[in-house]
Amino acid sequence: MEAAYSHPKSLVPVQSKYCPGCGHGIIHRLIAEVIDEMGLQARSIITNPVGCAIWADLYFDFDSVQPAHGRTPAASTGIKRMLPDHLVVCYQGDGDLAAIGTAETIHAANRGEKFTTIFVNNAIYGMTGGQMAPTTLVGQYATTAPYGRDPDVAGMGYPIKVCELLATLQGTKYLARGAVNNPVNVKKTKKYIRTAFEAQMRGEGFTMVEILSQCPTNWKMSPVQSVEWVESSMIPFYPLGEIKNTLQPDPAAAAAVKPAGVR
Amino acid sequence: MSEEIRLMKGDEAIGEAAVRAGCKAYFGYPITPQNELTAYMAKHMLDKGRTFIQAESEVAAINMVYGAASTGARAMTSSSSPGISLKQEGISYLCGADLPCVIVNVARSGPGLGGISPSQGDYFQSTRGGGHGDYHTIVLAPKSVQEAADLTYEAFSISERYRIPVLVLADGLIGQMMEGVVFKDEIDPASLPPEPFAVGHQAETGRPNRHVTSINLVPEELEKQNIVRFERYGQVKKELTRYEEVQVEDADLVLVAYGTAARVCLGALQDARRKGLKVGLFRPITLWPFPDAAIGRLAGKGSRFLSVEMSMGQMVEDVRLAVNGRAPVDFYGRCGGMVPSEEEVLAEIERILGKRS
Numbered sequence: 199m200e201a202a203y204s205h206p207k208s209l210v211p212v213q214s215k216y217c218p219g220c221g222h223g224i225i226h227r228l229i230a231e232v233i234d235e236m237g238l239q240a241r242s243i244i245t246n247p248v249g250c251a252i253w254a255d256l257y258f259d260f261d262s263v264q265p266a267h268g269r270t271p272a273a274s275t276g277i278k279r280m281l282p283d284h285l286v287v288c289y290q291g292d293g294d295l296a297a298i299g300t301a302e303t304i305h306a307a308n309r310g311e312k313f314t315t316i317f318v319n320n321a322i323y324g325m326t327g328g329q330m331a332p333t334t335l336v337g338q339y340a341t342t343a344p345y346g347r348d349p350d351v352a353g354m355g356y357p358i359k360v361c362e363l364l365a366t367l368q369g370t371k372y373l374a375r376g377a378v379n380n381p382v383n384v385k386k387t388k389k390y391i392r393t394a395f396e397a398q399m400r401g402e403g404f405t406m407v408e409i410l411s412q413c414p415t416n417w418k419m420s421p422v423q424s425v426e427w428v429e430s431s432m433i434p435f436y437p438l439g440e441i442k443n444t445l446q447p448d449p450a451a452a453a454a455v456k457p458a459g460v461r
Numbered sequence: 462m463s464e465e466i467r468l469m470k471g472d473e474a475i476g477e478a479a480v481r482a483g484c485k486a487y488f489g490y491p492i493t494p495q496n497e498l499t500a501y502m503a504k505h506m507l508d509k510g511r512t513f514i515q516a517e518s519e520v521a522a523i524n525m526v527y528g529a530a531s532t533g534a535r536a537m538t539s540s541s542s543p544g545i546s547l548k549q550e551g552i553s554y555l556c557g558a559d560l561p562c563v564i565v566n567v568a569r570s571g572p573g574l575g576g577i578s579p580s581q582g583d584y585f586q587s588t589r590g591g592g593h594g595d596y597h598t599i600v601l602a603p604k605s606v607q608e609a610a611d612l613t614y615e616a617f618s619i620s621e622r623y624r625i626p627v628l629v630l631a632d633g634l635i636g637q638m639m640e641g642v643v644f645k646d647e648i649d650p651a652s653l654p655p656e657p658f659a660v661g662h663q664a665e666t667g668r669p670n671r672h673v674t675s676i677n678l679v680p681e682e683l684e685k686q687n688i689v690r691f692e693r694y695g696q697v698k699k700e701l702t703r704y705e706e707v708q709v710e711d712a713d714l715v716l717v718a719y720g721t722a723a724r725v726c727l728g729a730l731q732d733a734r735r736k737g738l739k740v741g742l743f744r745p746i747t748l749w750p751f752p753d754a755a756i757g758r759l760a761g762k763g764s765r766f767l768s769v770e771m772s773m774g775q776m777v778e779d780v781r782l783a784v785n786g787r788a789p790v791d792f793y794g795r796c797g798g799m800v801p802s803e804e805e806v807l808a809e810i811e812r813i814l815g816k817r818s
Binding site: 239262 | 518534670
């Protein structure tokens with residue numbers, strides 16, 4: 199009899215440090231499942247960012263590199279250029295990607311760097327304890343937005359739609375936004391990750407999957423309330439789906455694309 | 462060794478030496494006076510099918526080095542003073558993760574944007590770590606185009622031997638001037654042995670996971686890591702400290718100078734000797750580790766010292782620490798992009814020795 203469901207090989211069987219109801223665990227699992235399905239466990243490297251996911255090296259059962267806050271895409275660039283036949287997963291949170299690391303993100307995307315960014319958007323700084331993120335919604339509370347986010351005061355301006363921002367850049371080939379607040383969205387998100395990883399291994403260009411993720415602790419909600427808040431507040435502002443897909447339509451034509459690292 | 466003597470700018474000679482040393486990845490950002498180096502790397506790295514990226518910033522460039530170095534590749538970046546300031550975050554992480562790499566600073570005058578003329582105002586930044594936390598980088602200070610090429614070439618293997626970033630601290634004069642240079646043999650990056658820390662290629666070896674990181678939230682463990690790193694620094698001090706001495710044995714006054722300032726001092730020394738003044742020159746080649754024992758030996762013999770720098774006085778503090786009160790230590794410096802003349806240094810020598818007699 200075939201096992202229909204088991205622990206992914208690419209994920210270490212340990213209890214994580216993530217809070218109850220946090221989305222990181224689901225996202226880790228999805229990444230691990232896709233890597234297992236593609237048979238890439240021994241050829242994968244994750245860059246774990248500064249933020250809650252800095253512990254990703256404890257959970258993914260393959261090599262990792264931990265760069266400075268926001269410099270994750272620059273480090274991923276260096277790794278992928280040296281190891282073009284490896285799967286490089288640039289795991290980033292909203293502060294890492296869209297605040298301190300905005301320049302590194304935009305330029306790695308614009309260079310069409312052939313790694314995949316997994317962008318966990320939970321609209322808050324998690325590890326430092328609930329400060330306003332670039333993706334915090336207008337009116338949303340944070341320790342640094344005690345009266346709710348007001349774009350005109352206290353910094354950070356308006357919430358940034360990263361997929362839409364990057365979509366104008368020619369180096370980006372696949373930008374999708376998923377969520378992990380219900381089984382349907384989880385399943386769709388996994389498909390986006392698979393599409394992005396496959397495109398990376400074909401060397402097509404910059405790929406990113408943004409994932410709306412719940413942070414009950416810093417949102418000061420129960421896990422159930424938090425998945426409902428993703429649905430009621432985040433998804434209306436951050437629409438789900440493939441925001442940009444200019445991947446080669448025909449796999450045979452895609453196979454003819456120059457491999458990464460070759461001029 | 463190819464014996465062909467080539468007439469080259471310092472910046473380009475550094476580039477050629479890095480290519481020959483098997484540099485597999487170069488990441489740079491434009492800044493004067495090191496632009497010829499970045500342009501040289503663009504042409505010659507791309508010609509060889511190696512990685513060259515003009516990054517969006519010095520911050521990105523040093524973090525690309527971090528990524529490439531994590532895979533065990535010989536990786537390099539270069540810049541000039543304000544850009545090196547931007548790289549300090551990345552250098553701290555490279556040191557915290559014990560990654561080797563080569564960083565070239567073709568220094569200019571500061572602070573702030575300052576000027577584009579040569580300066581030695583980055584001595585403190587270079588020798589004290591430069592970024593946050595307890596660490597050092599190895600600092601090599603060339604005085605000529607030939608030495609800039611030789612030290613850059615060697616910097617890669619030194620960095621790998623100790624797993625410490627190596628900073629080649631030149632200045633705008635060495636970067637921009639042309640001199641004859643002979644290069645060492647070319648190393649094929651593919652011939653270099655794999656590094657024991659490098660990520661990637663798990664499939665071929667089946668080895669356990671590797672994690673390149675500088676984080677450790679357990680104070681007892683982080684302290685131990687730092688202690689182990691400092692034990693390695695002790696080994697570096699023992700094995701790597703380098704300097705050049707000129708006529709120091711009978712000297713009443715030893716000039717202490719590195720890089721461009723040392724060339725000026727050599728001229729001043731020759732003028733002084735012609736006048737019958739017993740002057741020597743001590744030229745540190747490694748600024749970190751600083752050759753304090755050798756200076757201490759001279760202090761014990763009764764020499765006094767004059768630190769000559771293109772700064773307001775930075776290395777002079779290390780000279781004083783090395784001398785440890787056993788002899789007077791004077792300072793003469795020009796800054797803001799001014800290079801001291803031999804006449805100025807000679808006048809200072811005469812003033813000091815005259816004052817003494």
